[in-house]
Amino acid sequence: MLGFILLYMSIIEFKGVCKHYSHQLILDHIDLQILPGEFFGLVGVNGAGKTTLIKCLLDLCEIDQGSIQLFGLRHTEPDARTHLAYLPEQFVPPYYLTGQHFLAYIAKLQGHVYDSKHAHEICQTLDLAASALKKPVRIYSKGMAQKIGLAACFLNHKRLLVLDEPISVLDPKAQTYLKRYLQTLKAKGTTLFFSTHSLADVETLCDRMAILHQGHLSFIGTPSECCTRFAAQNLEQAYLNCIDAGAWER
Numbered sequence: 001m002l003g004f005i006l007l008y009m010s011i012i013e014f015k016g017v018c019k020h021y022s023h024q025l026i027l028d029h030i031d032l033q034i035l036p037g038e039f040f041g042l043v044g045v046n047g048a049g050k051t052t053l054i055k056c057l058l059d060l061c062e063i064d065q066g067s068i069q070l071f072g073l074r075h076t077e078p079d080a081r082t083h084l085a086y087l088p089e090q091f092v093p094p095y096y097l098t099g100q101h102f103l104a105y106i107a108k109l110q111g112h113v114y115d116s117k118h119a120h121e122i123c124q125t126l127d128l129a130a131s132a133l134k135k136p137v138r139i140y141s142k143g144m145a146q147k148i149g150l151a152a153c154f155l156n157h158k159r160l161l162v163l164d165e166p167i168s169v170l171d172p173k174a175q176t177y178l179k180r181y182l183q184t185l186k187a188k189g190t191t192l193f194f195s196t197h198s199l200a201d202v203e204t205l206c207d208r209m210a211i212l213h214q215g216h217l218s219f220i221g222t223p224s225e226c227c228t229r230f231a232a233q234n235l236e237q238a239y240l241n242c243i244d245a246g247a248w249e250r
Contacts, residue, residue: 017066
């Protein structure tokens with residue numbers, strides 16, 4: 001782990017990133033670094049640009065200005081994404097596969113041999129019954145589809161997890177199980193960059209957080225620093241104070 005930290009001072013680095021949609025500025029000179037082994041939460045109102053920022057990171061949409069690096073490589077280079085797993089918001093697996101076939105397919109794409117025992121263990125950790133793996137994903141509930149997507153991310157032991165709203169669609173039991181499992185990955189040095197609307201999850205999981213509002217990063221720091229900076233007793237009020245201050249300034 002130490003060698004990995006020395007090799008890459010940051011896992012993710014945004015420098016001056018700008019993005020427009022239909023002449024509207026969505027991301028305005030974003031500067032952000034995510035460090036090795038860090039759990040980092042991105043929060044903001046609906047339409048703030050959180051998903052756009054993640055899509056830019058993964059080269060799923062072009063940036064208009066600035067630069068992004070992953071593991072020290074330009075984000076447009078395929079090798080930059082070798083060590084990450086990504087789960088999009090509202091994930092829908094291929095309807096014609098069973099859960100097991102989907103996990104086996106993802107393992108094959110990653111150049112790994114599918115380990116059914118390990119897959120069952122991960123699914124159990126996420127409160128997804130082993131019997132569900134034999135069923136076609138077209139009959140899965142939203143929560144089950146999310147669990148199989150998360151299992152696919154965890155199956156191949158990636159150094160970086162990029163997850164867009166991974167928790168909200170899960171039931172309370174599965175949310176608890178997922179957060180426990182993420183903590184075990186953190187202990188192993190995994191880096192997590194995720195978007196969320198749950199400030200409680202940010203407090204529970206994150207070393208640092210960022211508030212994206214009106215195209216700008218209005219705050220970057222620890223949850224406790226956020227409370228201090230915006231003179232609040234809790235993170236929810238600090239968040240409100242932050243975006244209200246941003247609205248007033250603009």
